[in-house]
Amino acid sequence: GENVEQHPSTLSVQEGDSAVIKCTYSDSASNYFPWYKQELGKRPQLIIDIRSNVGEKKDQRIAVTLNKTAKHFSLHITETQPEDSAVYFCAASIYNNDMRFGAGTRLTVKP
Amino acid sequence: EPEVTQTPSHQVTQMGQEVILRCVPISNHLYFYWYRQILGQKVEFLVSFYNNEISEKSEIFDDQFSVERPDGSNFTLKIRSTKLEDSAMYFCASSEQKEKLFFGSGTQLSVL
Numbered sequence: 001g002e003n004v005e006q007h008p009s010t011l012s013v014q015e016g017d018s019a020v021i022k023c024t025y026s027d028s029a030s031n032y033f034p035w036y037k038q039e040l041g042k043r044p045q046l047i048i049d050i051r052s053n054v055g056e057k058k059d060q061r062i063a064v065t066l067n068k069t070a071k072h073f074s075l076h077i078t079e080t081q082p083e084d085s086a087v088y089f090c091a092a093s094i095y096n097n098d099m100r101f102g103a104g105t106r107l108t109v110k111p
Numbered sequence: 112e113p114e115v116t117q118t119p120s121h122q123v124t125q126m127g128q129e130v131i132l133r134c135v136p137i138s139n140h141l142y143f144y145w146y147r148q149i150l151g152q153k154v155e156f157l158v159s160f161y162n163n164e165i166s167e168k169s170e171i172f173d174d175q176f177s178v179e180r181p182d183g184s185n186f187t188l189k190i191r192s193t194k195l196e197d198s199a200m201y202f203c204a205s206s207e208q209k210e211k212l213f214f215g216s217g218t219q220l221s222v223l
Binding site for chain 1: 144152153154155156159166167169202209210211212213214215216217
């Protein structure tokens with residue numbers, strides 16, 4: 001089955017700096033790669049996703065890039081704000097079948 | 112905005128007891144899922160459900176687990192004989208087109 005590795009496990013940045021979280025996946029058939037944000041004690045919420053036929057997607061301060069050849073994808077957050085502090089999970093699946101999540105990255109944005 | 116709702120928010124049970132976790136997916140969604148998250152760990156896939164049957168299940172989803180859609184709105188996860196290691200947050204999720212999962216707020220299960 002799919003195995004998703006995520007790093008770093010923790011990331012601390014100053015407000016206004018950029019943050020980058022990286023994930024690798026093992027199954028070349030995976031074609032859907034969402035990112036979820038989970039605030040403390042809350043449900044995971046989808047923040048951005050990308051399909052395998054796209055190399056990059058951007059939504060305001062958030063962008064995701066995908067390298068199918070290398071089987072890795074990354075989340076980029078620019079101009080970080082304290083409210084970006086949360087745990088971020090990447091995931092990979094073939095159309096949500098048996099979606100596998102990474103171990104999570106705890107992002108702390110220091111004011 | 113429509114939400115996935117889960118009840119109860121907290122469930123405490125004795126080891127060996129049966130529990131039923133309940134979920135109401137978003138009304139026009141066709142795909143339903145259960146995930147669990149042990150404190151501080153990753154979100155783990157348990158099972159997906161479509162067209163009134165299980166479409167995928169993980170190695171975690173063994174014979175003590177079962178899912179059911181007893182009516183047109185509810186989606187339940189039953190754990191038959193709970194073990195200490197079943198203690199976790201259980202999230203229900205639904206999706207319209209097998210992408211963009213929407214998660215419920217979770218049920219925190221504590222097995223004593």
